[in-house]
Amino acid sequence: MSNLLKLSDVTKSFAGVRALRGVCFGLSGGEVHALIGENGAGKSTLIRVVTGAHLADSGTLQIAGQTIIRNSPVISRSLGVAVIYQQPALFGDLTVAENIAIALEPRTAWRAIRWNKRRAMARELLARVGSDISPDAEVRQLSMPQQQLVEIAKALGADARIFIMDEPTASLSDREVEHLFGVIKSLRQRDAGIVYISHRLEEIERIADRVTVLRDGTRVATHPMSEINRAEMIRLMVGRESSAIFPKTQVKPGAAVLELQNVCCNSTGVHGIDLSVRAGEIVGLAGLVGAGRTELARVLFGLTPADTGRIKIQGRTVQIRSPRQAIDLGIACLPEDRRKHGVILEMPVAQNITLSSLPRVSMRGWLSFRRERLIAHALVDRLGVKTASLSSATGTLSGGNQQKVALARWLAIEPKLVILDEPTQGVDVGAKSEIHRLMGELAQRGIAILMISSELPEILGMCDRIAVMHGGTITSVLDREKATQEKILDLALGLSGRKEAVPA
């Protein structure tokens, strides 16, 4: 096996933060080398050092046997490194074809563009990741998962031997994940090496040959997959025995909090939605990418108001025309895209937390900074947010902690119904189990929860009932007992379910 990648005691720190401390890492042809660790452990930073997005402070880097002095995205690429970054690095205003082409074509500025060639190439690559996105679509009109797919296609296109994937499946649903794994296998046969980062350990178990665990910027262990199990991985990542994931707490559901009857929203393609969520109940929304789960959440939160149908909150028929109204009705919504919608990165933690409950921290419109600090402090403690202070910019927190801040904001309004859109996406096991624990706690306090997740184990583990969406509508609702991975997948794929589909 050829040695593709070799890092030895690489160190990298950002003003203040020591992101990497003397990390060693290797990758050889034909293997999938998984890189795991909690949020902020340094995974992304490590791979950004390899790709030249960041320059290491010290340590040596060898790509394909060559020692790199001053790395850069261009150099690493020329040496056959292809990368899928955690935040898709795409050009929203440009077409899919061009996004892919820019990554693959030579760097020279005085080069003629051949558009047809670009389109053809894009179509071919997208097909390989099993997607039919039009090459002429503008990327900014694609959903997050679709953008992920473009990223993957981009990486595949490069005739690279080193593939680096930073949480590629974070927003993908099982079908695309399967496809990706297929691709990875074929790459592996071609004797390429893959560095695979994910917070989903079952994925790791399936495809990885080796696992390296990072904690606080140091490498704690590297093991062949055969010699390590999930519990061990978690222990290494977290540095302590972690509570079981999905701690489902049994709650006796109360009266219906949310009732939907034939809700339609033409602009988003959501139609014929019938669903009810009772107090203390956790209802899961499963489905493939683009099934319309997030769209439904947006309808309920008044971002794209429903055109027809009836929405009842605690038995009262209501109109939800704006998020403001939704909040006044006691509806909270944790959005899918944390960094864009979930929190305001530049704002201090405290201000982020109280943003949706300003009436509670003010008298007749006058802010009371004391109350703000009190409320924020209380929630920061309750959720165990790791932050330097209440007044540090939320953007300086790790994604997982940003997610907790976003959640805290919604707890601050003391909601009746909480909509969670991919609440644990890209969140590490530690933070993840805390978020799950919190969900249980909320349920016990009689709050109704509607959770969207692309991670079936999570759905199966957490939910009392599971509504499966396909093509913009709910094809069927399963009870916890009846639900199995296979069944849900069938329904999600629209193979079965038509018969049991609730009449619209």
Next chain:
Amino acid sequence: KKEQAATVSSPVGKQVVIGMVPKSKGDEYFIACRKGADEAAEQLGVKLIWDGPTEPEAARQNEVVDDWITRGVDVIAVSVENKAGISTVLRKAREKGIKVITWDADSESDARDYFINQATPEGIGQSLMDNAAGVMQNKGEFALIMASRTAGNMIAWSAAVKARLTEKYPDIKLVAEEACEDRPILAFNQASAIIKANPNVKLIMTICAPGMPPTAEAVKQSGRTDVKVIGLGTPKANATYVHEGVTQAVILWNSVDLGYLTVHAAKALAEGRLKVGETSIDAGRLGKIEIKGDNVLLGSPFRFDKTNIDQFNF
């Protein structure tokens, strides 16, 4: 303390300080005025501060004067952009014991001691219109390009022109009226368009010093020898066009002398030599200049044409 300040800024000692405000810096016409003012200041050994708006905007002049009141000058001489506007602050200056002169354009008469009167709006309007009529043999179409639609004096002048037109020249028709915002290129474009759009326009009158040469240029480039130009401007800038016969006449007073005279009057005023009831003032190379009431008369507008334009270099 003030004495010290004075001596600091002027070793000569008690030197007369005159603040002179043009309507707008960078306008050829006022550049010419400044020439004369500097010349006189040189002769008389007075300290001349020359400052004003870089673009015609009413409030700017007030601010200059306000600050000079604070600074403490002996005489403030203003070429008034906005009559009512400036008068309030000029009165304030007089209360503070500063002598006030208006030149080129007058303020309200109680707001200043003397007006260096080279022409009233009516006077200008009349001679412009009369000259135009002369060129057009009292009939036909003509167009008007003014510096701006907002400056008070512009409005007054164009009004005066129109008044004269309706009162004396029934057969002359004003077919187009543009404002060039004091921007030569606009005057050029507007003139060229006017000529094309109004085939039988016989004359373009441009009441805007920077706008006049471009107007002539446009007429010249249009190749229409039958269209003539007159207007307010400085001789030197228009000389070539006058000789080429495009521009028939440039109406103006000798603006260098205007600046020159203003400074002389200012000094006299400051030293109390210019008392109420004086009938004349001795203004250096201009000799004795007549005074009527509180108006120092430079003489009525002057008509530059082929015959005399080369004698003036401003």
Next chain:
Amino acid sequence: MIRKYLREISVGVAYLVLLGLLAFKSPSFFQADNIRQLLVEIVPALVAAVGMTLVIITRQIDISIGSVFSLCAYIAALMAHQGVPVPLAFGTAIGCGALMGALNGLLIATLALPSIVVTLATMVIWQQALAWWKQGAPVASLPAGFHWFGLNQMAGQWIEAIIALLIFLAFATAMRYLAAGRAIYATGSDYEAARLAGIRPKLVTFNVFVLMGILTAAASILNAVIMEKVYPTSGDKLELRVIAAVVVGGVAISGGRGRLIGVLIGVALLGTIGRALIFLHARSEWGATIQGTIILLAVSSDALDRSRR
């Protein structure tokens, strides 16, 4: 397809309506020499607008072009006046434009300062410096080679139009079919992604501002040779006119989007109104009102489109 070019189409239609009105009300508008005059009138704005388009696509803005325009033309004139060979004078002017653009670029690209603030500052500086330096005196008695490049009037006018057209076509094609052009779109669309893709966004931004300076200088020369004198105020308010034309032409102020063809139409539309009003014998004091209305209508048009999807 129609949606993609909605802005170009709607603005184009508006322009055709205007021309139709003229053809109907005052056909004399379409005399050859009037059209030439019109071209000459529009040309400088067009060349500057090409530069501004690049700048705005890079998600920056440059409001200093008015001052740069005045200064470059003035420098060229002064040199020519002092007997420097005209081509050399023009060359130097362009060089100065490049330098002033480079200064903006340096502050904006390397120090990552907001372009609107930087260029606001340089605008004031150049403008006031020029006013201070020469107190607004125009440069007269220029050598023969200056006015209309030493050609006769008609030839000069055609040359102007042709030069501008060539510049336009060159950039229009480059922006679509040259990697360098696409790099500008990429940089404006997402700076960080551009960096990761190995496009050097700093360099791109810097170069764009240098180009802006050069094109501004070129425009100022095209404008200077029209008359026998060069005035230090020749560029007043140019930035507003140009930016307006560019956005009317459909270039997104948020960067990354827009096509030069639209800009061409935008410049033509806004550039024709003034002259058109005179030919329509309209009360010209309403000119600014009409301009404003057109700008607002144009930009509203694609807002409606956005709400449709």
Next chain:
Amino acid sequence: MTQNALNSVTMAGGRSGLMMRLLPMSQQLVVVVLLAIEIIIFSIVGRNFLTVENAFEVIRQNVEIGLLALALTPVIVAGGIDLSVGSLIALCAVVLGMSWQDWGLPLGVAVGVALLIGTAAGLLNGLLITRLGIAPLIVTLGSMSLFKGLAEGLMSGRAPFTHFSTWFNELGNRYLFGFLPEQVLIFVVAAIAFGLLLHRTTIGRTLVAIGFSFDGARYAGVPVCRRLLLVYCLSGLVAGLAAVIYVARVGEANAGAGRGYELYAITAVVLGGTSIFGGRGTVAGTLLALFAIGILRNGLRLADQPAELAGVLVGTLLIVAIIGNKLINQLTDLSAGRTLSIRRERGNPT
């Protein structure tokens, strides 16, 4: 877990907390220094510079622009911009004159009408920006030309309106107790009002949120459209007020009023450390910058220096200030890369 979070909050609070509060102020600090330098220099070279009268004179002369700057601060903090305020002064001034002289309304009422027009114009801007989602820069670029055009059209070559009642002119020229200009009172009130609005009310807080991230604010249930409408209406209203004071001070109303003021005002706001990208900004900073500029103009004049020099120096001041601010930022914890990649997530700069 909860335990150590508690610690970390209480422990690490101090330093980075202080930094967070100081960081947005760094440019204000730079401006303070520049201001001090100016004052020192001018009190040496300028005549009667360091006097109470002059101090108030400076403020008095900058009241109109100052008002605009105050109103623009929340606009820019909310991530917007309003180029139309200068032209709006002209429009309101003309309307004021007309409604008084032509329509024979009592001057008091005419003032009301002017303010109303201003607000309506602001509303127009706001509606175009929020309902149609067009970039503020573009909308107000258009309305700038529109309002100016309307003003000129309405005047159409007639003489400016003058000879307003004395009580009205005094509003712009009388000195209470012999030294305190009346309009300065109005300005002080406005300054305090805007200060409170932006920094002490929930509205101000939501404006900051909108400025940092429009979408983020929307998802947090902030009534973004209503808030934006509010700030643009306010800036319209204040432009109207500025027009009234302008007319009162200069004693005449015409379509040339307030030309170019928008740039002076914007200069003051950004010099005062308000981020043109939205989010960061303080009224105090705006005031500081306003004085820095006003004193520069005034001081140079008292030192017999030409206005152009003042212009050049203002430009230089602006560049020095933002560079200085940049350097300070780079010394503090937020590295360039950090701020940049966070900016990535947000809308466009202009």
